[in-house]
Amino acid sequence: GDSVTQMEGPVTLSEEAFLTINCTYTATGYPSLFWYVQYPGEGLQLLLKATKADDKGSNKGFEATYRKETTSFHLEKGSVQVSDSAVYFCALRLSGDSGGSNYKLTFGKGTLLTVNP
Amino acid sequence: GAVVSQHPSWVICKSGTSVKIECRSLDFQATTMFWYRQFPKQSLMLMATSNEGSKATYEQGVEKDKFLINHASLTLSTLTVTSAHPEDSSFYICSASHTSSYNSPLHFGNGTRLTVT
Numbered sequence: 001g002d003s004v005t006q007m008e009g010p011v012t013l014s015e016e017a018f019l020t021i022n023c024t025y026t027a028t029g030y031p032s033l034f035w036y037v038q039y040p041g042e043g044l045q046l047l048l049k050a051t052k053a054d055d056k057g058s059n060k061g062f063e064a065t066y067r068k069e070t071t072s073f074h075l076e077k078g079s080v081q082v083s084d085s086a087v088y089f090c091a092l093r094l095s096g097d098s099g100g101s102n103y104k105l106t107f108g109k110g111t112l113l114t115v116n117p
Numbered sequence: 118g119a120v121v122s123q124h125p126s127w128v129i130c131k132s133g134t135s136v137k138i139e140c141r142s143l144d145f146q147a148t149t150m151f152w153y154r155q156f157p158k159q160s161l162m163l164m165a166t167s168n169e170g171s172k173a174t175y176e177q178g179v180e181k182d183k184f185l186i187n188h189a190s191l192t193l194s195t196l197t198v199t200s201a202h203p204e205d206s207s208f209y210i211c212s213a214s215h216t217s218s219y220n221s222p223l224h225f226g227n228g229t230r231l232t233v234t
Contacts, residue, residue: 036225043123043210043225044161089160093223104151105212105223109160 002027006090006108013080013115021075021111023064023090031092033057033066033073034105038087047075047088080115087112119145121213123226130201130233138196138229140211146191147213151223152184155208167194201233 007022025031032051036044048057053068062077073090090108120143130136140150149168153161165175165186173186183205185197194213198205208230212223 041228041230043121043227044212045225046223104163104166105161107160110158112158 002031002092002094002106004090004092004106004108006088006111008109008111010112010114013113015082015115015117016079017115019075019077019080019084019113021088021090021113023073023075023108025071025073025090025092027071027092027094029094031094033064034091034093035062035064035073035075036089036091036107038089038110040086044089080113082115082117085113085115119213119215119224121147121211121224121226123211123229125229126227127230128232130231132202132233133200135197135199136201136231138198138209138211138231140194140196140213140226142192142213142215142224145213145215147194147215148191149214150188150194151212151214152186152194152196153210153212155210155228161210164196198231201231203233206231206233 003026005024034049035047037047038044048059050057050066053066056065064073064075087110089110091105093105122141122143124139152164154164155161163176164179165173167173167186167188169188169191175181188194208228210228212225214223
């Protein structure tokens with residue numbers, strides 16, 4: 001079945017350090033890929049997305065490139081801030097019939113990032 | 118941007134009672150809404166997919182008689198946890214899609230923390 005595997009945390013970094021959170025996927029079709037961020041006690045917020053191979057999603061200094069050849073969508077940021085501390089989820093969503101469970105997101109287990117000042 | 122409002126943000130109830138959680142799309146029409154459950158330090162588990170005007174589609178292992186879902190309009194879906202027990206304590210999150218495109222991201226509510234005593 002379809003699945004998302006992301007690096008297990010927690011990840012602890014100092015402010016201004018470089019961040020990489022690995023994400024690989026298994027899918028039977030051609031998925032769209034997403035990164036969501038969850039701040040403590042809140043729901044998920046879309047961070048960035050990519051809908052086809054070689055697309056690069058970017059937002060708030062974060063980037064991820066859809067690599068079909070390696071089935072990966074690693075999240076990177078050149079210089080993290082304390083405010084980036086959160087749980088990051090990689091997810092995929094497959095095309096299919098309109099509506100119904102074909103639209104559901106499949107999430108990775110999440111990676112907790114803590115950035116210390 | 119698209120906003121999904123979830124209410125209440127937290128609720129404490131006694132064992133055996135029922136609790137209703139509302140999910141509203143404030144500035145768009147949501148043809149499909151999804152209900153997720155999140156256990157501590159774990160990923161989101163899809164419970165059911167709700168399409169306006171039709172019965173919800175439940176994921177395997179989710180009791181439809183215990184978790185009642187109603188999607189009466191294009192802006193409102195409700196999840197009712199019936200005869201709640203302590204093991205139902207969890208973080209429940211809804212999400213909504215405003216287009217029929219599979220690569221359109223889902224917009225999430227801020228979640229509801231349910232504690233059953």
